[in-house]
Amino acid sequence: MNKSININGKNFELDVPDDMPLLWYLRDKLELTGTKFGCGMGLCGACTVHLDGQAIRACVMPVAAVAGKSITTIEGLSENGSHPLQKAWIKHKVPQCGYCQAGQIMNAASFLAATPRPSSADIDNAMQGNICRCGTYQRIKLAVADAADELAKEV
Structure with missing residues (x-):
């Protein structure tokens, strides 16, 4: 092995x-x-x-x-925090306590790699398995959508 x-x-x-x-x-x-x-x-x-x-x-x-x-x-994910998701997280002031945010970002990165142009419902479905105790789900959704737009520009 x-x-x-x-x-x-x-x-x-x-x-x-x-x-x-x-x-x-x-x-x-x-x-x-x-x-x-x-x-x-x-x-x-x-x-x-x-x-x-x-x-x-x-x-x-x-x-x-x-x-x-x-x-x-x-x-x-990136050496200097320059991944579009990390930038979007800052832009949309997603974290409150921040504890779940690494997991949220990693889930979103995998999702966006497979679904580069997600609908609002796609984002909801993909992110529902990650829990945020602070309830920043709307900001998370905005950040994922924003990152998707930025990633689409890179292609």
Whole structure:
């Protein structure tokens, strides 16, 4: 079995138990703390990262299941916060407490990669699995729509 993993473009040897959740590998071993612990059951979305481009919940994903694959965390989305979603989050003043925002952004990035010109209903459907305790859903929706427009200009 492959015992390495690519995270944000860098290869790491997996020297932890196979059943360790990816979230704890990222946070405790690599000190990539942008990915947050929320519910621990894959329900809230605070721990969302990309596995080969697809949004997954890191709190319920064992490292053995991602060995040999590519993971992107919020730290790897862009080096300097220049991703259109990150810019839109600032423009629309999305965060209040900010705890869920990395997961929200990572879910939105995966969604927009697959659906570059989403409708309002598409955004609602795609983002419904990420919980925001502060209730900034309208700002999140505006930011996702704005980012989609910016990403469309880049194509």
